[in-house]
Amino acid sequence: MSYYLGIDLGGTRIKIGLSDDYQLIEIQNVKASREKGFQYNMKIIVEAAVGMCSENEISQYDINSIGFAFPGLVNSKAKKVIATNAKYNDAVGFDWDKWAKENFGAAIYLENDARMACIGEWRHGAGVPYTDLIVITLGTGIGTAVVMDNKLLKGKHFQAGNLGGHFSVNYDGRLCTCGNRGCVEAEASTVVLKQLVSNHPDFSTSKLVNLEEISFNNLFELADHDKVALDVRNQCLDIWSAAVISYIHAFDSEAVILVGGIMNSKDVILPYIEEKVNELAWTPWGKVAILSADLNDSAGVIGALHMAQKI
């Protein structure tokens, strides 16, 4: 029997999955400490993965191969992190083969995290029926990955389809952490939510004033009873819709799959974006399917396990 690890390193959580040739054995969810840097988190990962192995009565050296989802631009061929956007910057230059070999005696496949989530949904989730799709991860930032003609889109420098969060939807808009202006991520993501809310002219009268932390979850919850929450929610939905339409125009996708904790509110998000896309996207062939992820938060780790088994 062969065993596989799938690892999805996020800014706040690390997900680690263990499987054999036939089935998923377990997924563990570990706290990331982004502020302590990349190397520190890699140690946490080894510790947790070794623990998972021994709980399941296998040795860490029984791991055949590892799929690793990293939050930054990745050259999957050379197994290198190309660039990060203010997250785990010290991962550029890291020797992934060495790390996998020394700690697990295993081979490793490294890929960008949105691409891994895309692989997960495309091979095992909501994307199974489609040959051309885009996966959008809505979280602290916004990530995208694209499948065209049943192949993961990579591009000359491994960044095609990966930078949908950095399409400008407002050419004169907010400065993004990437340096560009009016990126989707800079206009409507968790990073800027507090600013969006506090810039609303009626902010002082809003229930949001009393909250210590403003998340999309409480924004969506309050929207039915609070004008500021409703306005900002709709503004974000309009921005995501505009972005989704540009993605469809770019990649000619037949399906769009949204991933992230925010999809708890999929009953509001999906029909809103679907209506905008039906009305505004130029798709004379028919209607684009607007879907929420089947695997949701586990899409990345399932994608990583899928690729580990393909090495």
Next chain:
Amino acid sequence: MSYYLGIDLGGTRIKIGLSDDYQLIEIQNVKASREKGFQYNMKIIVEAAVGMCSENEISQYDINSIGFAFPGLVNSKAKKVIATNAKYNDAVGFDWDKWAKENFGAAIYLENDARMACIGEWRHGAGVPYTDLIVITLGTGIGTAVVMDNKLLKGKHFQAGNLGGHFSVNYDGRLCTCGNRGCVEAEASTVVLKQLVSNHPDFSTSKLVNLEEISFNNLFELADHDKVALDVRNQCLDIWSAAVISYIHAFDSEAVILVGGIMNSKDVILPYIEEKVNELAWTPWGKVAILSADLNDSAGVIGALHMAQKI
């Protein structure tokens, strides 16, 4: 000896090229009458092409094959116009094979006009050194076409890379003829130039007031001496730059080639967009080449001749 026709049907001009196996014989430029509909213009094309043949002492039935560039979405496999955007709407459903056979006894290859211009530049112009590039036609509207990994990008429904003019760069912006909001084409193209200029608060003091028609050519000419012209010119350059950055983020292109009469002002346009792209695009691998077309207005007809020879 085999002979080939390349035809580029535009909104105001039709370009017709004639070549043999070895060289271009002639390109003629004929006035289009868009308002008289598609069928009428197809008759003009036959008349002009037959005239070119007889001037060159060949029969119209000596034409081996035809490449045809059409201004709308095209299914090149089924040889069908999928959709038009308020231009030659009666071309949907037209039988291209029949037309080519009846008039010239020839085979035909039909493709979108921006894609044909892209083929022209990629195979015979400024795009020759590149495997991954985007061609942008700046004219009445804005068209795009993409080459990735040395292949023309088509997509599931033949519209991938073709709708760059309809990426929203201003999600709350102007209504576009396509129905979407804030499209590049709706924010900065010849169609909206008059509005952009007359909306400027200082319009009444501008030299542009006295012009009967406002074109990008006179906007660029006046920009050194007229604040309104300068402001609107820079606004358009900012919008095009934001769009170019989104295209690069989408398709991971190593080169961007700009086509159109407006490239008479390439000494202003290229360095402006280049500076913005260098500053704002996320390309850790290096710098994207920002180029003007080598074949310029003939890119489409040269691309059409190239494809005619490939049938």
